[in-house]
Amino acid sequence: MPLPKTEMPGRLQAHFRERGIRMTQQRRAILQVMETASKHLDAAQLLRKAQKLDASVDRSTVYRTLQLLKRHGLIDELDLMHIHGEGHYYERKLNRDHIHMACLRCGKIMEFVSDIFENLKGQVAKDCRFRIVVSRLEIGGYCAACSK
Amino acid sequence: MPLPKTEMPGRLQAHFRERGIRMTQQRRAILQVMETASKHLDAAQLLRKAQKLDASVDRSTVYRTLQLLKRHGLIDELDLMHIHGEGHYYERKLNRDHIHMACLRCGKIMEFVSDIFENLKGQVAKDCRFRIVVSRLEIGGYCAACSK
DNA sequence: GATCCTGTTGCAACTGGTCGCAATCGCCAT
DNA sequence: ATGGCGATTGCGACCAGTTGCAACAGGATC
Ligand SMILES: [Mn+2]
Ligand SMILES: [Mn+2]
Ligand SMILES: [Zn+2]
Ligand SMILES: [Zn+2]
Numbered sequence: 001m002p003l004p005k006t007e008m009p010g011r012l013q014a015h016f017r018e019r020g021i022r023m024t025q026q027r028r029a030i031l032q033v034m035e036t037a038s039k040h041l042d043a044a045q046l047l048r049k050a051q052k053l054d055a056s057v058d059r060s061t062v063y064r065t066l067q068l069l070k071r072h073g074l075i076d077e078l079d080l081m082h083i084h085g086e087g088h089y090y091e092r093k094l095n096r097d098h099i100h101m102a103c104l105r106c107g108k109i110m111e112f113v114s115d116i117f118e119n120l121k122g123q124v125a126k127d128c129r130f131r132i133v134v135s136r137l138e139i140g141g142y143c144a145a146c147s148k
Numbered sequence: 149m150p151l152p153k154t155e156m157p158g159r160l161q162a163h164f165r166e167r168g169i170r171m172t173q174q175r176r177a178i179l180q181v182m183e184t185a186s187k188h189l190d191a192a193q194l195l196r197k198a199q200k201l202d203a204s205v206d207r208s209t210v211y212r213t214l215q216l217l218k219r220h221g222l223i224d225e226l227d228l229m230h231i232h233g234e235g236h237y238y239e240r241k242l243n244r245d246h247i248h249m250a251c252l253r254c255g256k257i258m259e260f261v262s263d264i265f266e267n268l269k270g271q272v273a274k275d276c277r278f279r280i281v282v283s284r285l286e287i288g289g290y291c292a293a294c295s296k
Numbered sequence: 297g298a299t300c301c302t303g304t305t306g307c308a309a310c311t312g313g314t315c316g317c318a319a320t321c322g323c324c325a326t
Numbered sequence: 327a328t329g330g331c332g333a334t335t336g337c338g339a340c341c342a343g344t345t346g347c348a349a350c351a352g353g354a355t356c
Contacts, residue, residue, distance in 0.1 A: 022321095099272065110276060130289050142281070143277075143278055147277070234314080298355105326327100
């Protein structure tokens, strides 16, 4: 179930320039990694990969940059049901929201795009008069293979 | 938007007895707090409240008991969009799942029960052949008052 | 009630994430 | 190109959550 990737690589750096956010050596490395990551990196992985591009990148800079990206709505933060520990996972926000499913037995992560999800957000916005900025639906359970 | 509370107080301790889980002084205190909590406690609050009932309760016991309750599906773990820091929040699982909305400006937490949410879970279960055990929808945005 | 066995606990060490601070570095104006 | 200012960084200290371990306490059995 691959998702459509309509965003171009290099888009994150472009966003920074457009919005007048200062670009640094370290941020360049971190953004680079986020851009090219296939999926769902945690902070430690991101740090290791970024340090390969710029050895000076520090743990705290990674966390600060993640916060920055979150604040600007450029990435999503996920728990993935905390299947692999306490930490959080990050992925670039694409144009279409998607649901995450995590198999509690084999640990597989699945993604799913649904119109009903869009309807549901519409209902929340309307019935609760709530202006939605970010949403996150995570489901834990057993995948087809593990259910058998 | 108050939710129906159909579970009786003392239900958590009953669950433990039914399932043959050992009951200890410390667990009694922690469960007591979870039972009577109005809402959304974080680990630190839970620890403080539990220690008022049994001063010997240790941090690690609180975390271990939370894991136990999670594993048995008796509580839900929430991020509440990390509005107040990194930590997690906990609440007793009631019979009806509900959505959490967090206002990014005033910090208010709202809850919402929706049939569309149930439909959506049905669709995921069917289309992805995924047996859902736990689900969590959290939304961040601006409440009616703060949108104005 | 005493005994036993196993699950649970407190503690202390460790890990991962945060924060305040002084040094540094982007970036804009000259 | 240079200078200056404020934003950003690395660092170290800190705090929250986890884990291994030896002591302890449920509760089942007699
Ligand atoms: Mn994803
Ligand atoms: Mn979380
Ligand atoms: Zn599986
Ligand atoms: Zn508000």
